[in-house]
Amino acid sequence: MANTPEKAGEKTKTKLRPVDQAAILLMSLGEQDAAEIxxxxxxxxxxxxGAAMTQLNNVQQTDVQAVMGNFLEEVRTLTGLGVGADGYIRKMLVTALGEDKANGLIDRILLGGNTTGLDTLKWMDARSVADIIRNEHPQIQAIVIAYLxxxxSAEILTYFPEKVRLxxxxxxxxxxxxxxxxxxELNDILEKQFSGNAASQTKAMGGYKxxxxxxxxxxxxxxxxxxDSIKEVDEDMGNQIQDLMFVFENLKDVEDRGIQALLREVSSEVLIVALKGADDELKEKIFKNMSKRAAELLRDDLETKPPMRxxxxxxxxxxxxxxxxxMADSGEIMLGGGGEAMV
Known part of the structure; x- marks a missing residue:
């Protein structure tokens, strides 16, 4: 085995996103094993x-070694088959998918949660879900939208008239x-084979966030x-929702390291178009987190870019x-909006 500079018990550092590491690991396992996972x-x-897998190309051997090494290091923490497995599974899934995305999967695997009719909607396209709930009571529609x-949910709402969306x-x-x-009641609306028993406790769902x-x-x-429509009906509700939203202008509140990490993931062309609609404060925030040469080129591009739709x-x-x-979901950056941190 080749010598590596890492000591036993230490992880190999890699710049790969967690989801890319998961994709590399699954592709390294082969079709059958990856499909089972x-x-x-x-x-x-x-x-x-799946999207990460399709975007992988020219993966360096060092990256593959780092991913496999980190995975094996996680496996090493096991105390034996079936012993300490819950903790291992939690750590592995959070590392691969990010905490928010992993939580639902952890609940299903470790807590024995059953797939309900609601969960089947997550596999459907937005138009189909909209058609299914179109004639249901508005409160049922709201529960579906809050659950997904x-x-x-945002895409589903586009298939409803403005008044219904409101x-x-x-x-x-x-x-x-x-x-x-x-x-x-909601599960009964869906196909019978996906119906599940109702939970024994009330479920937190919806809210301003x-x-x-x-x-x-x-x-x-x-x-x-x-x-605007929400504020017309209930101004306080509208303000509270707006305070929790993260919009493009809120990027000026993100710390410099977060902006630098974000800029590495965004193409120059997309950035130029996006900044055509930004105020001077946000533009300066972007410029100062680029190299002097890159900032000058971006300024020139913005000045010469014709008016955009x-x-x-x-x-x-x-x-x-x-x-x-x-990136915020995976813990790479922290978004700050509406006066409080959002991760």
Missing amino acids: LKHMGPKEVQRI DADQ DIMMRVASLDTVQPSALQ VAAEIMNNLDGSIEADLM LADVEAAQKEILTTARR
């Missing part, structure tokens, strides 16, 4: 790792807990109109925000 993952985890991941979002923001009977996360994932024009600028800003939220 993926069977135990939820839709978002599968989608993220924010990006999927009603659903206000109900999501007002949600706190959901009674078992309500969850059972969930509403803010969904709003963050909406297209700019839809988000702005919906926020608002839709293109918003799309570029949304792409950068999506990257920022992904």
